[in-house]
Amino acid sequence: MFASFARFKKGILDENPVFVQALALCPVLAITTSVENGLGMGLATLVVLLASCFVASLLRKFVPEQVRIPCFIVLSATFTTVVGMLTEVFFPALHSALGIFIPLIVINCIMLARMEAFASKNPVIATTFDALGMGLGFTLALVILGFVREIISFGTVFGFSILPDAFPGFMLMALPAGGFLAFGFIVAGLTAIRRKMGQRKEA
Numbered sequence: 614m615f616a617s618f619a620r621f622k623k624g625i626l627d628e629n630p631v632f633v634q635a636l637a638l639c640p641v642l643a644i645t646t647s648v649e650n651g652l653g654m655g656l657a658t659l660v661v662l663l664a665s666c667f668v669a670s671l672l673r674k675f676v677p678e679q680v681r682i683p684c685f686i687v688l689s690a691t692f693t694t695v696v697g698m699l700t701e702v703f704f705p706a707l708h709s710a711l712g713i714f715i716p717l718i719v720i721n722c723i724m725l726a727r728m729e730a731f732a733s734k735n736p737v738i739a740t741t742f743d744a745l746g747m748g749l750g751f752t753l754a755l756v757i758l759g760f761v762r763e764i765i766s767f768g769t770v771f772g773f774s775i776l777p778d779a780f781p782g783f784m785l786m787a788l789p790a791g792g793f794l795a796f797g798f799i800v801a802g803l804t805a806i807r808r809k810m811g812q813r814k815e816a
Contacts, residue, residue, distance in 0.1 A: 620739060624746025630723045631754035632800055637721050640714045641755060642792035648771055651759030653707040654714060655752025657696050661718050662727060662748045663741070664692045669732040670740035676733075685728040686719065693718045723751060761795045762786045 630636045645651045665688045676684050697715045701708040708715065718724065727747055732740045763769055766787040768776030785791045 618742065621742040621746035624743060624748070625750040625753060628747075629750040629754060630747055631751060631758075631796075632803055635800075636723050636726070637751070638796070640717060640721070641758065642789055642796065644711055644714055645755050645758040645762055645792060645795075646766070646787050647763045648756055648759040649707065650710050651755035651757075652752065653700075653704065654711055655748075655755040657700060657711070657715060658718055658721060658723070659745075659748030659752055660696050661689060661692045662724055662751075663744045665689050665724060666727055666732040666740050666744035667737060669728045670735060670737045673733045673735075681733060682725070682729070685725055685733075688728070689721075689724050690719045723747060757799065758792065758795055761799070762791055765795075766791070 624630070628634060631638070631641055640654065644654050665685070668688055669685060672684075693716065696718070697708070700711075700715065727744060731743050735743070760770060764775060765783045766785075767782055768774060768778075768780040783791075786795060
């Protein structure tokens with residue numbers, strides 16, 4: 614149980630797929646222009662990752678190694694299609710905002726990496742905690758980026774005005790270049806914090 618919780622924690626902090634491993638940066642930087650988009654994309658990816666890894670772990674002893682990757686892609690495509698259809702029905706505005714990036718969850722490198730590196734070699738409980746940690750870590754990263762970019766660009770969070778109307782807005786943050794800037798500053802800040810924490814532990 615403690616090992617499973619450690620895996621869960623690593624996905625959120627120590628091995629965060631965005632801020633530590635720098636995975637899936639294309640969709641991350643493209644859709645995090647707002648908190649709503651970041652949260653929606655993160656939760657969609659979390660559901661697909663959790664379901665795909667769960668099934669991959671269940672079938673790990675029955676799928677030959679030679680066809681493992683194609684099977685993982687089929688799993689990911691199946692659950693991505695289901696999530697895409699549900700999103701389109703219940704959250705049409707979000708589905709329209711995320712656009713092509715929902716179908717691209719199928720080939721998200723986080724998805725294939727966790728299924729190949731962990732789900733195919735570990736039991737269901739450990740795999741579930743690993744997928745949940747990675748999915749929540751991915752979602753948290755998208756929400757943080759979306760929050761920074763939205764509030765600096767428009768002075769809003771979830772569309773509600775937070776900053777005074779006189780705030781001019783730094784529209785560069787709503788563009789891809791602004792995404793790279795926000796990502797760089799956040800990673801630099803987190804790296805500095807981890808170094809200070811490491812130095813305190815050594816002391």
